[in-house]
Amino acid sequence: MLTIIRAIIIVLLTVQIGLMAALILYIIRAKRAERRSKELEARWQPLLYEYLEDEVDIKTMEIELAENYNSMWNFFRPYLDNLIGSDREKIEKLLQEIGFIAHFRQQLNSENRSKRIRAAFVLGKVRDSVSLPQLEEMLQSDSTYEIIIAGQAITDIGATELVFEIMAAFLQRTNITFEGISQIIINYGEEICPPLITILTDWLAGRVDLEEKFQVPAYQSAALFVELLGHSRYQEALPVFEKILQQRENEELLIQVLKALSRLKEPVQIDLKPFLTHENRVIRNQTLKYLYKCCQPGYEEQIVGLLADENWWVSFYAAMLLYHNGRQNILTEIAGSAEQGAAMSSYILEAGGQFEHF
Amino acid sequence: MNIFRTIIYISIIYFLLVNLTYIALNLVAFLALKKEKIKFEVTDLQKTFQSEFYKPLSIIVPAYNEEKTITESIQAMLSLTYPEFEIVVVNDGSKDDTLKRLREKFNLVPSNRTNKADLTTAKIRGVYDSLDYPNLVVVDKENGGKADSLNAGINYAHFPLVCNIDADSLIESDALLRLVEPFVEDKRVVAAGGSIRIANDCVVEEGKVTRVKLPGSWLARLQIVEYLRAFLFGRVGWAALEGLMIISGAFGIFRKSHLIAAGGYSRDTIGEDMELVLKLNRKLKEQGRDYRTVFLPDPVCWTQVPETIKTLGRQRRRWQQGLGQSLMMNKELLFNRDYGVVGLLAYPFFFFGEFIGPVIEFFGYISLFIVLFFGWASLELVLTFLTVSILLRIVLSTLSILFEQLTFRKYENLRDNGKLLLTAFLEGFGYQQLHMIWRLQGLYDFLKGKNIWGEQQRKEF
Amino acid sequence: MTTKTGQRILVVEDEKAIQSLERDKLERAGYEVDTADDGRQAWEKIQNNEYELILIDIFLPKMDGFQLLNKIKSQRIPVKKVVLSSKSQDRYINKAYNLGADDYLTKPFDSKVVLTTIDNLLEQG
Numbered sequence: 049m050l051t052i053i054r055a056i057i058i059v060l061l062t063v064q065i066g067l068m069a070a071l072i073l074y075i076i077r078a079k080r081a082e083r084r085s086k087e088l089e090a091r092w093q094p095l096l097y098e099y100l101e102d103e104v105d106i107k108t109m110e111i112e113l114a115e116n117y118n119s120m121w122n123f124f125r126p127y128l129d130n131l132i133g134s135d136r137e138k139i140e141k142l143l144q145e146i147g148f149i150a151h152f153r154q155q156l157n158s159e160n161r162s163k164r165i166r167a168a169f170v171l172g173k174v175r176d177s178v179s180l181p182q183l184e185e186m187l188q189s190d191s192t193y194e195i196i197i198a199g200q201a202i203t204d205i206g207a208t209e210l211v212f213e214i215m216a217a218f219l220q221r222t223n224i225t226f227e228g229i230s231q232i233i234i235n236y237g238e239e240i241c242p243p244l245i246t247i248l249t250d251w252l253a254g255r256v257d258l259e260e261k262f263q264v265p266a267y268q269s270a271a272l273f274v275e276l277l278g279h280s281r282y283q284e285a286l287p288v289f290e291k292i293l294q295q296r297e298n299e300e301l302l303i304q305v306l307k308a309l310s311r312l313k314e315p316v317q318i319d320l321k322p323f324l325t326h327e328n329r330v331i332r333n334q335t336l337k338y339l340y341k342c343c344q345p346g347y348e349e350q351i352v353g354l355l356a357d358e359n360w361w362v363s364f365y366a367a368m369l370l371y372h373n374g375r376q377n378i379l380t381e382i383a384g385s386a387e388q389g390a391a392m393s394s395y396i397l398e399a400g401g402q403f404e405h406f
Numbered sequence: 407m408n409i410f411r412t413i414i415y416i417s418i419i420y421f422l423l424v425n426l427t428y429i430a431l432n433l434v435a436f437l438a439l440k441k442e443k444i445k446f447e448v449t450d451l452q453k454t455f456q457s458e459f460y461k462p463l464s465i466i467v468p469a470y471n472e473e474k475t476i477t478e479s480i481q482a483m484l485s486l487t488y489p490e491f492e493i494v495v496v497n498d499g500s501k502d503d504t505l506k507r508l509r510e511k512f513n514l515v516p517s518n519r520t521n522k523a524d525l526t527t528a529k530i531r532g533v534y535d536s537l538d539y540p541n542l543v544v545v546d547k548e549n550g551g552k553a554d555s556l557n558a559g560i561n562y563a564h565f566p567l568v569c570n571i572d573a574d575s576l577i578e579s580d581a582l583l584r585l586v587e588p589f590v591e592d593k594r595v596v597a598a599g600g601s602i603r604i605a606n607d608c609v610v611e612e613g614k615v616t617r618v619k620l621p622g623s624w625l626a627r628l629q630i631v632e633y634l635r636a637f638l639f640g641r642v643g644w645a646a647l648e649g650l651m652i653i654s655g656a657f658g659i660f661r662k663s664h665l666i667a668a669g670g671y672s673r674d675t676i677g678e679d680m681e682l683v684l685k686l687n688r689k690l691k692e693q694g695r696d697y698r699t700v701f702l703p704d705p706v707c708w709t710q711v712p713e714t715i716k717t718l719g720r721q722r723r724r725w726q727q728g729l730g731q732s733l734m735m736n737k738e739l740l741f742n743r744d745y746g747v748v749g750l751l752a753y754p755f756f757f758f759g760e761f762i763g764p765v766i767e768f769f770g771y772i773s774l775f776i777v778l779f780f781g782w783a784s785l786e787l788v789l790t791f792l793t794v795s796i797l798l799r800i801v802l803s804t805l806s807i808l809f810e811q812l813t814f815r816k817y818e819n820l821r822d823n824g825k826l827l828l829t830a831f832l833e834g835f836g837y838q839q840l841h842m843i844w845r846l847q848g849l850y851d852f853l854k855g856k857n858i859w860g861e862q863q864r865k866e867f
Numbered sequence: 868m869t870t871k872t873g874q875r876i877l878v879v880e881d882e883k884a885i886q887s888l889e890r891d892k893l894e895r896a897g898y899e900v901d902t903a904d905d906g907r908q909a910w911e912k913i914q915n916n917e918y919e920l921i922l923i924d925i926f927l928p929k930m931d932g933f934q935l936l937n938k939i940k941s942q943r944i945p946v947k948k949v950v951l952s953s954k955s956q957d958r959y960i961n962k963a964y965n966l967g968a969d970d971y972l973t974k975p976f977d978s979k980v981v982l983t984t985i986d987n988l989l990e991q992g
Contacts, residue, residue: 053790060797067804068827074811075820093884097891126884162444169448196591197448213580226458233461241961360518579928612929797875 058236079337080299088119096127099142100135110146115153121170140174147174156182165197174349178205179211195222196232203235208243211236212261220264226272233276241282242276244273252295267298278308286314293318299328306334313342335404336365343373352378355389363392369388371401410773410782417770424759425798427751432805439638439703439813446704451583461586461738462490462552463659466559467553469495470571471690473502476513479573482613484539488582492541492717494559499528508544512536514615516859519543523662525670527554533562543694552655553678554670560662560670569659571681576605576615577657581705585659594698596686597660600705603816604630606713615708620822623713625640627829628837634806638703638813645701649747651687651756652697655679664690664697675735677728684736687748704814706789719844724850727855729761764838764845771839794833803830873990875899877918879909880951881927881934889922892978896986906930910938918946920987922981923968925959926951936966945990951976 084334095112098104101263113120120143127139130352141193156168156179168186179201186198199214211233218224218232233240251270258266274292277285289305289341296302302401306323309316324347325336330355339347353368370378382392442841469476476495482734483493497505508514514534521530547558556570568587581600583623588595606626609617621627644650653660655678665671668689669677678833683699692698733756740757742749764802774792792838807826810816818821876898880886883904885921890900901916905911907929913921925932936948950963952973962973970984 049788050787051783053787053794056794057790057797060794060801064797064801064804067801067808071804071811071823071827072820074808075818075823078815079819093887094412094891097888101895124883126882127888130882130885130975131888132975132977133979134834135978136975162440164442170705192592193445200450210541222594223594225590225593225991231590359522376675485931614928 052151052402053363085122086121088115088359092123095137100138106142106145109142113146115152117148125173129334143174148180149174152176153179153182157187161191161194165194168197168201169196170225172197172204175205177205177207180205184210184213187213191223192222196224196228200232203232206236206239208239209234211240211243212247213324215272216262216274219264219269226268226275229272230275230279234279238280238282241285242279244277245282245285245288249294252288267301271301271304274304274308278304278311280309283314286312286316290316290318292322296322299331302377303328303330303334306331306338308403310334310338310341314344315344320344320347321350324354329362330359332357333365334358336362336369340365340369340372343369348378352382352389355392356387357380363389367392367396368401371396409549410776412756413769413773414777414783417773418764418768419796420758420766421770424755424763426765427640427755428802429505431647432639432802434646435639435643436809437810438642442642442703443813448695449584449587451580451845458490459590461567461589462565463488463567464493464563464565464580464662465476465493465561465571466556466563467493467571467573468496468498468502468555468559469500469553469573470498470549470552471500471504473501473507474575475505477507480508480542480575482514483544483571484584484615486577487579490541490565491541491582492564494563494706495542495544496555496559497544498544498551498555499547505544505546509534512539512542512544514544519541519562522564523561523666524671525557525561525666525743527558527561551673551752553673553675555680556678556835557673557792558666566662566718567659567666568662570657571682571707572656572709575656576610576613576708578706578708579614581657581707582659583750584705588698588700588702589659592697592698594663595661595700596697597653597658597699598639599650599658599699599701600707601641601703602633602654602656603706603708604633604711605658605708606710610708610709614699616818620817620825621713623715624829624832625715625718626711628666628709628833629718631803631807631829631833635803637849639802642703644752645699647747647751649700649752650699650701651683651748651752652680652706653701655684656709657705657803660686665708672735675728675729675731676724677732680729681732683747683774684732684739684753687738687745688736691745691748706814706816712802715840716741719840719847722844723848723851724843726761726764726845727851729756730852731855735756761849762843764849767842768846796838798835799838800830803833817853826836874920875900875901876923876985877901877903877909877912877916879903879921879923879927879932880893881905881924885947888978890980892982895965895987896982898985904928906932906935909935913939913944913946920947920949920985922949922951925950925954925963927984933962933966933980936963940967949981949988953980958987 079152083103095109097105098379099109124139124143126134131139149171150166152170153176155163156171158164158167164186168183171183180308183198183202189195189198199218202210202214214233214402215229218229248270251258251266258269274289285308289309292301292305293405297305302323320335320339322330326332336351336354339351349367357363357366367379371395379393379397382389383397425688430656467480480493480495495508497508514536517533517535519533521533528548530545530547532546534546536544540829543562545558545562547555560568567586569582585598585600588598604621604626605615606621606623607619608615609619621630641652652724664686668682668685672685674683675681686699705836712721733753738782739749739753772773774788778785778788804827808821811823817826876892876893878886878889878900880889881904886904888903891917893900901912901918903912905928910930923932925986932950932952939946939948944982948968950968950971951974952959954970955973959965963971969988970982972981
């Protein structure tokens with residue numbers, strides 16, 4: 049017994065000493081690396097600025113920057129995150145010339161998962177379209193995180209032709225939420241809108257089966273596209289939106305279209321009365337919000353009716369809509385009467401139609 | 407003589423089992439932390455922050471007799487980095503001027519906000535909006551305890567995610583963004599917890615820790631080592647195994663709908679935070695849902711810990727009592743295969759390791775003295791055994807200090823780390839035993855407390 | 868170029884690399900540049916020095932850009948204010964203009980655009 053315990057003690061002591069040594073070494077190394085990166089930054093910064101002003105050529109930069117690529121990444125990242133225009137193009141060109149991009153392209157094939165993920169991220173940031181085939185392949189990975197990072201990199205690079213492939217990978221093989229998908233797809237910027245309109249048009253015409261394509265109910269992916277179009281305030285989406293409003297098939301989708309219309313602030317050639325009297329209060333509310341942002345004539349009767357809506361927000365928006373579109377007289381009249389909308393009318397009038405949260 | 411021998415053997419086996427679990431957890435945690443690190447590096451927080459596709463968040467802050475600090479704490483929270491959030495302060499029938507201070511500072515006026523959920527709480531006396539901050543709401547209610555206040559906050563919260571924060575906690579600026587990320591990345595996530603770090607002696611400016619310093623007090627340092635162990639491999643390890651049972655009451659985010667479905671925080675335990683996560687696990691498994699609870703070691707919330715033996719003892723005593731209550735209220739989980747890792751590993755570990763652990767430890771010590779006294783075992787054997795137990799803990803503590811260096815490096819220099827190491831060495835001599843006594847007291851309170859509730863309930867009916 | 872000498876600009880930006888870049892660009896354009904890492908530091912500098920223009924990031928430690936704009940507005944300090952922020956939503960832009968911003972630019976940014984904006988504002992006098 050005693051010998052066993054003694055042996056355990058010796059093992060534990062050895063482990064302890066090893067751990068302590070590792071700790072000390074690690075701290076020393078980390079400190080040194082920190083100092084080194086500060087030195088590099090101090091040396092590289094003026095040089096980079098001179099390069100951006102064409103005072104130093106790429107050849108000189110190449111010699112000066114000879115260092116490991118990870119430090120370079122740390123140095124360049126804030127510039128890549130914050131700059132567009134000619135400065136950014138010059139930086140991307142520089143990274144191309146000095147072998148930085150080639151290095152990360154190679155890392156994309158690494159056995160090490162962390163290296164692959166970092167590489168995908170970096171290549172997205174430098175918008176390296178040469179890596180697209182590999183990133184596309186990465187979308188087929190088993191790891192959620194690799195799929196997400198690959199998708200993000202592709203959107204950073206701006207390869208719009210891969211958008212539906214990204215979405216299919218996200219929806220079928222990860223548990224990412226719709227918000228998460230939007231957040232990544234919106235990276236593309238406005239360029240993503242035409243393909244989204246095309247697919248929605250094809251779907252409405254029965255040429256595409258969204259459910260089969262993405263393995264989620266069709267209205268869900270359609271709602272996602274609508275949301276993205278609204279977010280970009282893409283005017284050309286108006287005809288598609290009108291068509292969806294006409295079909296009136298799914299409430300979820302209608303809500304998204306109305307929300308997107310509020311962003312577009314463009315009038316539609318559709319009668320909105322059915323939505324103002326819709327049994328779903330969210331639809332009533334979103335229609336009012338849209339009309340509040342983009343007033344259109346012909347709905348006054350319905351709107352006045354909604355002042356007495358059972359839902360507080362609906363009546364609130366109805367009153368706000370009237371107040372801010374030169375119909376304060378209606379509110380004053382109702383406020384003085386015994387009608388159901390009286391309380392809300394006086395509430396809005398008292399506040400002068402001004403609320404901090406709008 | 408035999409009985410003492412048996413007790414010693416039981417405690418040795420027990421001791422080995424507990425430590426083997428720790429070592430296994432360590433390995434799991436190490437792998438998880440490595441994975442987490444790359445994620446940390448490539449997460450584009452700025453982008454999340456810019457985006458309009460974040461999830462809005464309701465932050466619930468229970469306040470009881472906090473007139474001295476409340477306005478400052480709330481002011482700091484209002485400047486948190488998060489795209490859209492509201493703060494729901496719940497005044498739990500404070501006897502001091504908490505409400506008055508809030509009213510003066512934030513220009514409160516009666517609100518027309520109504521409750522969105524109907525968790526049972528003590529009577530609500532009023533709800534107020536702030537004229538200066540549209541995203542601040544104050545709920546004033548009769549006293550009902552922390553769980554009751556949290557439930558009231560949930561009732562009045564607007565947004566689908568709720569975050570509970572203690573009024574005196576300091577949230578790191580990116581922490582909310584990071585802690586919401588899992589909810590966006592994975593729709594199965596129902597709860598996410600962050601790390602608690604110790605703020606004693608750190609430099610704090612306007613509600614933010616601006617410089618991390620190792621506290622001067624030994625008692626606080628001992629707790630740092632404890633917290634590092636608990637968070638960096640305890641929770642990271644359990645979360646990686648999908649067996650997370652605690653999300654600290656001081657800093658966690660939940661999907662509101664599940665909180666409400668589970669009936670909110672339980673009002674008849676002082677360990678409402680642990681009880682909640684256990685209950686969520688139980689209910690969601692019963693419904694056959696595929697869900698996740700995650701723990702992120704990096705989003706950090708800084709908190710002050712007790713620096714006197716007396717207050718620390720009281721805190722730990724309460725924790726032990728709360729642990730017992732939470733475990734008892736969810737005892738269906740024990741060794742239940744239907745509940746996966748939580749039922750088969752985590753719950754038993756907390757039950758045998760943390761809850762009745764001090765009892766076994768106590769009898770172990772007693773027996774050692776007895777066998778030694780009667781000469782049934784040699785002094786050498788007893789001492790070597792004690793050495794192993796102390797050494798093991800030191801090794802585990804050192805590991806977590808190393809993990810901290812490998813990942814987040816809040817304590818940067820050699821000197822601070824040296825002090826932490828020294829603390830880890832000293833823990834086994836005195837503190838560990840003191841901790842055992844506190845936990846035994848907590849157990850005693852737990853056993854006694856049960857009866858008190860019985861009486862209370864009878865009074866109600 | 869000569870007209871610019873003596874015109875002082877305060878750059879308020881917490882990302883050090885971007886702060887240095889902005890400083891470099893503006894100095895090359897002939898301005899005298901001062902920097903601040905957070906809102907509070909910026910406010911101290913504004914009180915003790917005279918600037919013709921301030922370039923402000925919105926999300927700053929200690930005191931954010933809106934608070935800073937608000938202080939400048941309420942103390943009626945005569946200075947041009949250009950916001951450079953990663954937020955592009957209307958409500959942020961409107962808020963900044965309401966608080967007296969002269970222009971609002973979004974990140975990621977083109978330094979040429981920032982420079983032209985500043986040149987134009989200062990030429991107007």
